[in-house]
Amino acid sequence: xxxxxxxxxxxxxxxxxxxxxxxxxxxxxxxxxxxxxxxxxxxxxxxxxxxxxxxxxxxxxxxxxxxxxxxxxxxxxxxxxxxxxxxxxxxxxxxxxxxxxxxxxxxxxxxxxxxxxxxxxxxxxxxxxxxxxxxxxxxxxxxxxxxxxxxxxxxxxxxxxxxxxxxxxxxxxxxxxxxxxxxxxxxxxxxxxxxxxxxxxxxxxxxxxxxxxxxxxxxxxxxxxxxxxxxxxxxxxxxxxxxxxxxxxxxxxxxxxxxxxxxxxxxxxxxxxxxxxxxxxxxxxxxxxxxxxxxxxxxxxxxxxxxxxxxxxxxxxxxxxxxxxxxxxxxxxxxxxxxxxxxxx
Amino acid sequence: xxxxxxxxxxxxxxxxxxxxxxxxxxxxxxxxxxxxxxxxxxxxxxxxxxxxxxxxxxxxxxxxxxxxxxxxxxxxxxxxxxxxxxxxxxxxxxxxxxxxxxxxxxxxxxxxxxxxxxxxxxxxxxxxxxxxxxxxxxxxxxxxxxxxxxxxxxxxxxxxxxxxxxxxxxxxxxxxxxxxxxxxxxxxxxxxxxxxxxxxxxxxxxxxxxxxxxxxxxxxxxxxxxxxxxxxxxxxxxxxxxxxxxxxxxxxxxxxxxxxxxxxxxxxxxxxxxxxxxxxxxxxxxxxxxxxxxxxxxxxxxxxxxxxxxxxxxxxxxxxxxxxxxxxxxxxxxxxxxxxxxxxxxxxxxxxxxxxxxxxxxxxxxx
Numbered sequence: 007x008x009x010x011x012x013x014x015x016x017x018x019x020x021x022x023x024x025x026x027x028x029x030x031x032x033x034x035x036x037x038x039x040x041x042x043x044x045x046x047x048x049x050x051x052x053x054x055x056x057x058x059x060x061x062x063x064x065x066x067x068x069x070x071x072x073x074x075x076x077x078x079x080x081x082x083x084x085x086x087x088x089x090x091x092x093x094x095x096x097x098x099x100x101x102x103x104x105x106x107x108x109x110x111x112x113x114x115x116x117x118x119x120x121x122x123x124x125x126x127x128x129x130x131x132x133x134x135x136x137x138x139x140x141x142x143x144x145x146x147x148x149x150x151x152x153x154x155x156x157x158x159x160x161x162x163x164x165x166x167x168x169x170x171x172x173x174x175x176x177x178x179x180x181x182x183x184x185x186x187x188x189x190x191x192x193x194x195x196x197x198x199x200x201x202x203x204x205x206x207x208x209x210x211x212x213x214x215x216x217x218x219x220x221x222x223x224x225x226x227x228x229x230x231x232x233x234x235x236x237x238x239x240x241x242x243x244x245x246x247x248x249x250x251x252x253x254x255x256x257x258x259x260x261x262x263x264x265x266x267x268x269x270x271x272x273x274x275x276x277x278x279x280x281x282x283x284x285x286x287x288x289x290x291x292x293x294x295x296x297x298x299x300x301x302x303x304x305x306x307x308x309x310x311x312x313x314x315x316x317x318x319x320x321x322x323x324x325x326x327x328x329x330x331x332x333x334x335x336x337x338x339x340x341x342x343x344x345x346x347x348x349x350x351x
Numbered sequence: 352x353x354x355x356x357x358x359x360x361x362x363x364x365x366x367x368x369x370x371x372x373x374x375x376x377x378x379x380x381x382x383x384x385x386x387x388x389x390x391x392x393x394x395x396x397x398x399x400x401x402x403x404x405x406x407x408x409x410x411x412x413x414x415x416x417x418x419x420x421x422x423x424x425x426x427x428x429x430x431x432x433x434x435x436x437x438x439x440x441x442x443x444x445x446x447x448x449x450x451x452x453x454x455x456x457x458x459x460x461x462x463x464x465x466x467x468x469x470x471x472x473x474x475x476x477x478x479x480x481x482x483x484x485x486x487x488x489x490x491x492x493x494x495x496x497x498x499x500x501x502x503x504x505x506x507x508x509x510x511x512x513x514x515x516x517x518x519x520x521x522x523x524x525x526x527x528x529x530x531x532x533x534x535x536x537x538x539x540x541x542x543x544x545x546x547x548x549x550x551x552x553x554x555x556x557x558x559x560x561x562x563x564x565x566x567x568x569x570x571x572x573x574x575x576x577x578x579x580x581x582x583x584x585x586x587x588x589x590x591x592x593x594x595x596x597x598x599x600x601x602x603x604x605x606x607x608x609x610x611x612x613x614x615x616x617x618x619x620x621x622x623x624x625x626x627x628x629x630x631x632x633x634x635x636x637x638x639x640x641x642x643x644x645x646x647x648x649x650x651x652x653x654x655x656x657x658x659x660x661x662x663x664x665x666x667x668x669x670x671x672x673x674x675x676x677x678x679x680x681x682x683x684x685x686x687x688x689x690x691x692x693x694x695x696x697x698x699x700x701x702x703x704x705x706x707x708x709x710x711x712x713x714x715x716x717x718x
Contacts, residue, residue: 055510081510087540092499092533099503099517102488103438104701105510107503122530123499126491134475135489138696169694193696 030214037205039179039212040144041070043186044108046216048078051106054190055082057097058110058144067112068146068205090120094143098128098195101141106190114145114199115159128195129170138193142186148201148240148287149335154326160239160288160319165197166265166297172221173265175199177242179210181262184219192221199264201240201287208243222263224271230257233281233312233348236272236298238264241285241317241336248341256345264294269301276302280311281348287335290318312351317344367583367613369639371648378592382710386650389431389587391664393423393643396447398672399456403463406676407622412463414476419444421585421617422552424642426520427451428590429548429610432598433518434712435704438486438504440497440519443478444550444616448520452485452705456672460679468682474693484703495525498534498547505543505601514602518546518594523611524555526568535609539575542606546597549609550584552616557628572609584612585642595709615640 034042048054055078056071062085065072075083086093090111097107111117117124124143131139149158165171172194176182182200189196228246232255235245242260249256259275261268276282282302284295299314319334381389400418407416419426426445430452433439441448446459454470462469462480470480471489481487488504490497501519508515525531526549538545555563572579580597582589590612597608615637619626650656 084506084510087533087536089533089537091496091530092502092537095496095499095530095534096503096506096537099488099500099505100507100510101503101699102500102702103504103507104699105507122493123496126493127496127500130491131488132696133694134471134479135481135483136471137483137488137702138699140696140699172695193699 031211032214033209034179034212035206036176036179036182036200036208037068037070039183040186040200041072042212043183043190043217044071045074045077047187047190048074048082050216051190053104054106054108055084056110057084057086057107058093059086059088059112061085061110066110068202070110070144090116091123094120094123095127097141098123098131098139101139102131102137106140106142108142108144108190110144111146113153113157114147114161115156117143117145117161117164121164124165124171124195125168129168131170132194133170139195140193141195142189143195143197145197145199146202147199148203149324149331150203152326152328152331153324155323158324158331160199160286162197162199162264163288163293166294170195171265172196172263173199174221174263175201175239176219176262177204177227177237177239177260179208179212180217181219181225181260183212184217185221185262187216187218188221191218196221199239203240204243219262222266222268224268225260225262226275227258227260228256230255230279232279233257233283233345234259234275234279235283235285235341235345236261236275237285238262238294240287241341244336244338244341245285247338248345251342252345252349255349261294261298267297267301269305272298272301273305276306277309280309281351282310282314283317283344283348284314285317285336285341285344287319289321290316291321293318312348315344315348317341367585367640368645370641370645378588380592380595380711381588383654383656385431385708385710386654387656387664388708389427389591390643390646390650390661391668392427392431392447392450393587393646394665394668395450395456395671396423396427397643398668399459399675400446402672402676403460404622406460406464411680413465416463416622417443417478417620418618419446421637421642422550422614423447424587424646425548425550425584425590425612425614428587429518429520429546429594431591431709432595433516433705433707433709435486435707437516437518437598437705438488438501438702439481439517439705440488440490440501441481442490442497442520442522444522444552445520446478449482449485449487451708452482452487454482454485456675457678458482460676461682464679464682465684466679466682467685468679473685483700485705486702487705488702495519495521495528495531495534497521498525499530499537501545502534502537502543505538505545505607506541508544509541516544516546516598516601518548518598520548520550522555523549523551523560523568524558524563526571527555527563535571535575538607539577542604544601544604545607546594546601547607547609548594549611550614551611552614554616554620554629556620556624567611569609569611577607577609579609579611581611581613584614585640585645587642587646
């Protein structure tokens with residue numbers, strides 16, 4: 007952990023640095039950035055607390071909350087029994103009562119065990135009853151390490167059919183911190199997908215102190231003019247590497263938020279380049295890519311120079327054995343090939 | 352009353368007192384005003400639901416209709432024991448609990464009819480409501496999901512070291528669901544300031560107790576590390592007293608209590624259910640334990656309340672419900688504009704405190 011102590015808030019509440027202020031930047035891993043956001047928000051707001059299996063003395067399965075119990079005590083880093091509905095359901099109640107729970111699913115896959123509380127209770131509470139439910143569900147997701155069918159899933163599309171949930175999926179350490187900060191401050195349930203493959207493999211500059219990235223705003227990760235790769239999470243780095251090798255032609259739009267989608271940014275980039283590849287690690291059918299493709303087809307039809315293409319995992323569970331897993335998860339070569347095809351169309 | 356005495360199923364639970372028989376409970380926690388209020392809230396529930404049922408039959412209530420006929424003592428007795436700053440998740444057989452907290456019958460009827468003036472403004476229906484201003488969180492159809500929400504509210508109270516209580520209801524049918532176990536276990540592990548009111552009304556839709564569980568749920572409480580208490584669910588004072596003691600225990604940091612209220616669902620699961628599966632003699636037997644008739648008789652015989660006064664109360668409640676129905680029928684249907692803008696919250700707002708009519712807490716305008 008490169009950043010643990012003596013952080014002073016460098017910006018006022020609300021996140022964005024005032025004009026002219028200097029913000030100290032530090033290089034961090036994606037995982038350290040998540041810890042940093044959580045720690046920063048817990049220091050700032052006494053109502054924020056961590057809740058999940060093994061998050062206390064053990065520091066979480068991936069060590070995101072390592073050292074937290076020493077700093078904040080057991081009343082703010084609450085270990086839960088092995089019961090996902092209890093974690094999510096109790097978080098709803100605590101949030102209604104004015105706390106800001108940040109729940110950890112040990113692996114995103116296990117959200118299925120708490121799905122009822124998430125989609126029926128948390129998601130619909132404001133619409134039905136006018137009650138805000140400010141809670142965050144941290145979801146370590148994604149494959150690439152032989153986790154098998156139950157420790158590798160990318161469940162984001164499950165949430166998109168449950169109106170009332172916000173869904174974010176950062177690709178960089180700075181956005182991991184900024185989006186988690188915004189998620190904690192948001193008065194709604196937010197599903198925060200943190201890709202396990204990025205945890206320690208990705209490093210990047212992260213503003214120290216308070217740093218909030220607005221929910222609902224995509225980001226141009228790389229500019230280009232002949233085609234756009236619309237991606238999020240682990241697929242963003244893949245697209246950027248492909249673009250590096252293919253030259254200046256490929257634009258990469260990092261969605262960052264999946265619900266609500268930034269349809270304005272999608273439309274703007276698709277109209278400008280006229281060719282769109284939507285890429286994600288999650289399976290194909292009725293996925294985020296399908297929704298993005300529908301937006302592009304609907305709003306940019308007369309600006310397109312090629313069919314909207316998708317690069318995704320096929321509709322199969324994530325297999326265990328390395329060559330099998332490699333074959334279903336999109337790889338750099340797949341990304342390059344998909345871009346080349348579209349550029350040549 | 353011990354759990355073993357009541358282990359028999361409702362069909363055979365003949366030990367509970369009948370109308371006119373002296374009940375076992377006698378509490379010194381209530382005064383004369385409290386007792387009249389308890390009767391009044393039960394009656395308000397009965398009459399409001401009767402009116403709603405006729406509105407349903409007239410085609411003025413879309414969807415279906417669910418009531419708590421015969422179970423009025425439970426919602427009323429339990430809610431009456433709470434303080435203003437306590438919180439509730441009220442279920443579909445517990446309309447009286449809403450009235451104790453201060454809900455106007457007009458808004459209940461409006462909610463059933465999908466009117467703009469209903470508690471949820473037509474966004475949800477039937478009993479899926481809780482007035483946030485009264486410290487209540489509206490239920491969902493999945494049972495017993497609200498037990499976990501109540502646990503979460505209790506967790507917040509505990510973490511902030513507040514002498515407050517979260518209370519929720521559930522039927523015995525809910526105890527078969529895994530989330531019930533998750534809630535009881537979590538409440539026990541965390542020693543949450545929670546009160547769980549289990550209403551055993553004999554049937555989960557059409558399935559009798561025999562098909563629901565092998566061991567009476569109350570006997571599981573000990574396994575979760577907290578007490579289980581069995582009361583006559585048709586005795587409003589017994590329910591009240593057990594809840595008051597459980598709430599006090601929770602406020603002192605001694606953890607949750609499970610209270611099983613033995614009762615009978617006197618109507619079908621919903622108005623569409625002819626309950627042909629319930630033996631007529633069982634219903635007749637329980638009709639003889641009517642919580643309202645019993646309590647009215649008790650006020651006269653044990654507490655010296657004038658019969659004319661009781662009669663006056665019946666008439667006043669009938670007039671109140673008639674006026675409420677008129678007002679609800681006059682409420683417009685909601686406009687479908689802006690639904691998409693109501694999905695997400697702009698800011699968090701605290702629940703309000705409910706009315707607490709019990710003389711010990713006495714806050715708000717108890718009527």
